[in-house]
Structure formats: C-alpha cells, structure tokens
Amino acid sequence: MAKSPETELPLKAFGWAARDTSGTLSPFHFSRRENGDDDVSVKILYCGVCHSDLHTLKNDWGFTTYPVVPGHEIVGVVTKVGINVKKFRVGDNVGVGVIVESCQTCENCNQDLEQYCPKLVFTYNSPYKGTRTHGGYSDFVVVHQRYVVQFPDNLPLDAGAPLLCAGITVYSPMKYYGMTEPGKHLGVAGLGGLGHVAIKFGKAFGLKVTVISTSPNKETEAIDKLGADSFLVSKDPEKMKAAMGTMDYIIDTISAAHSLMPLLGLLKLNGKLVTVGLPSKPLELSVFPLVAGRKLIGGSNFGGLKETQEMLDFCGKHNITADIELIRMDEINTAMERLHKADVKYRFVIDVANSLSSL
Numbered sequence: 001m002a003k004s005p006e007t008e009l010p011l012k013a014f015g016w017a018a019r020d021t022s023g024t025l026s027p028f029h030f031s032r033r034e035n036g037d038d039d040v041s042v043k044i045l046y047c048g049v050c051h052s053d054l055h056t057l058k059n060d061w062g063f064t065t066y067p068v069v070p071g072h073e074i075v076g077v078v079t080k081v082g083i084n085v086k087k088f089r090v091g092d093n094v095g096v097g098v099i100v101e102s103c104q105t106c107e108n109c110n111q112d113l114e115q116y117c118p119k120l121v122f123t124y125n126s127p128y129k130g131t132r133t134h135g136g137y138s139d140f141v142v143v144h145q146r147y148v149v150q151f152p153d154n155l156p157l158d159a160g161a162p163l164l165c166a167g168i169t170v171y172s173p174m175k176y177y178g179m180t181e182p183g184k185h186l187g188v189a190g191l192g193g194l195g196h197v198a199i200k201f202g203k204a205f206g207l208k209v210t211v212i213s214t215s216p217n218k219e220t221e222a223i224d225k226l227g228a229d230s231f232l233v234s235k236d237p238e239k240m241k242a243a244m245g246t247m248d249y250i251i252d253t254i255s256a257a258h259s260l261m262p263l264l265g266l267l268k269l270n271g272k273l274v275t276v277g278l279p280s281k282p283l284e285l286s287v288f289p290l291v292a293g294r295k296l297i298g299g300s301n302f303g304g305l306k307e308t309q310e311m312l313d314f315c316g317k318h319n320i321t322a323d324i325e326l327i328r329m330d331e332i333n334t335a336m337e338r339l340h341k342a343d344v345k346y347r348f349v350i351d352v353a354n355s356l357s358s359l
C-alpha cells in the first residue's frame, strides 16, 4: 500500500484513495493532524458518494492531485473536542460536508457564506498547510468546529449523510432564488443524488414538481416513491413541446454537458433556471430565449454552515432523507461505474465504519 508523499502528521488514518485518472480506489494509509483547541474529531460512520467525487477521481475538472481520498457527505460520531469547543460533545452525531476551512474574516465568511470564501479549503483534494485534505472514504476526520454541524436525532444516519452535500446544494439555491412559492411549478433536471432530494424539498415547499430526465425507467418511482407530480423524458420531442412554457423554476443537476435551450423552453415568462451541476465542458446557450422571455439563469455552490444546519433541521422536521443504496467500502469501484451510467437509486452511501475496519 502506497504512502502519502506529503508531510507526515501525528495521527495515522486509513481510507481508500485513487492514485491516477483511472479513478480506481484502493486502500491507502495517510496521516491527519492532532485535534487542536478548536477542533472536533469525528469517527466516520457513513459517507455518501457524490458525483463530484467521481469528477475528481477522473480529474474531469483538471485540478485533482493524486492520491486523493474523496468523500464530503460525512456523518459520524464525535470522539474528541478541543478546549474551545462548546457546541459539540463526545458522543454527538455530527455531519461534515464540502468544506473544512475558510478564512473566517472575508465579507463572505462574515455573512455565513463560507462556500464563496476565496480561501476555502475543500474536505478533500485541497492544499492545507503543507499537506492535502482527504475526505470521508476513511476512518476519521479532524475538523475545525465551524465546519461541523449537529445531525438531527430523528433522522437515520446513513440516509441522512447525502444531505451534507446533495441536500444543501439544492436547498440553498431554492431559498436564495425564491424557488419556494407554494403552488409554483418546479422542474428538476437530472434524477440522481441532487435531483431526487430537490423533489423532496420542492414538495415540502408546496410546489408542483416535474422531473426532466433522460431515463424513462425512473418514471414510476419518481412519482410513486419520491413524490414527483409528473415526469418528462427529455429525449421525447413531442412531450417536451407540449410542456413548453409551463414551469416557473428549473433546478439543473445534470452532471454531463448538455444544451440549456430545451430547458429554457420549458420556462414561463420570468422563469428561473438555476444550474448546480458541474459538467466539465461548457453548456450550449443562446441568449434569445432569455431576452424574449425575461428569463434568468443562475448558479449556486453548495451552502454555508449556518444554512447547512438550517437545512438539516428542516429535514428533521419534514422527515426528509435520501433514498440510498448502502454499500461496503470494497464495492466502491463498482458503484462508481454505475454512477457514471446514471444507474443509482438515488445515492450510494458507504457503510464506512462497518466495512473499512474489517479490511
């Protein structure tokens, strides 16, 4: 098993890492820092598998440094707290999401918008004080208390893990862009991890929700199980034509390059299309439908810590969790192949504590 080339830190950690653009994950020993005065140490119980993990493993975005241990939908139990930590106690169930550090002084940090801090440190694949951060496909993590959230008591830890990224990434733009007015019509483009949680938030906000998907085989479940009101197969030109001008909002969670034109066509006058998906290639866009229909296109980056806690509490109240396929750590490479083919219902979650330690 390869050793990390970075500065050796005092604590020995174990996880699964990819070493090259094949993205294949395998066992990996590395090190983490001691628990500092403001830190919380978390034994990782579950970690969701986000498509961003897959983009990173394959270096789709061009900034992966190998070896990389992915994972930013972490739920675990607190094992240690620093002397300045008052909010968390040993034994608490907590979550860690997409970032583990930011400058804490810039305008964005001061507004609880750490996700837009120019100096943010991602949970994995980020440089950090001469080392690299490594994520939740591992046994434990040490995180500054600001980047840790309390996990609601009434939610299952495994199905709740995806809320730490998939959940907040759709909740935050829905709130910010005002996509919450009861009775309005929301389109959810792409029915994967983010998309299926967007349906649940949409219904909790009182919206009519239509899924826009390339996968006709997801229709029955989308309606019967996830609570969508209708389902539109984006490859069916007749149905797409009939649905033109019917939606107030669209949240676009598609992971691969696609044209925005058909989606813009579905929007009413003043409609809003918010994209959260991060395909590596530019999306096709003509400004004509924007101008002619006074439409708006926006983007959004996961969420700040205050809003992440708010979102988790909202999920606790409305009983919102992800629909998951729980896997063992040694099933991760097959899971990644399936994620690449949009073949997951609707989020893989790794049973980290029960399957990593037995290796």
Ligand code: NAP
Pocket (backbone or CB within 6 Å): 049, 050, 051, 052, 053, 055, 165, 166, 169, 189, 190, 191, 192, 193, 194, 195, 212, 213, 214, 215, 218, 253, 254, 255, 256, 257, 258, 275, 276, 277, 278, 279, 300, 301, 302, 303, 339, 342, 343, 344, 346
């Ligand atoms: P996912 O589970 O793989 O879902 C993506 C869905 O996109 C697929 O299930 C599929 O839905 C659709 N899709 C895939 N390829 C497509 C294609 N060629 N054309 C049209 N539709 C296609 O991924 P995810 O974890 O939800 O993440 C989605 C995207 O959001 C990724 O790019 C990820 O990196 C990004 N992301 C962004 C943030 C942020 O902060 N902005 C946070 C997390 C993730 P259908 O089968 O229904 O067509």
Ligand code: ZN
Pocket (backbone or CB within 6 Å): 050, 051, 052, 053, 072, 165, 166
């Ligand atoms: Zn993610």
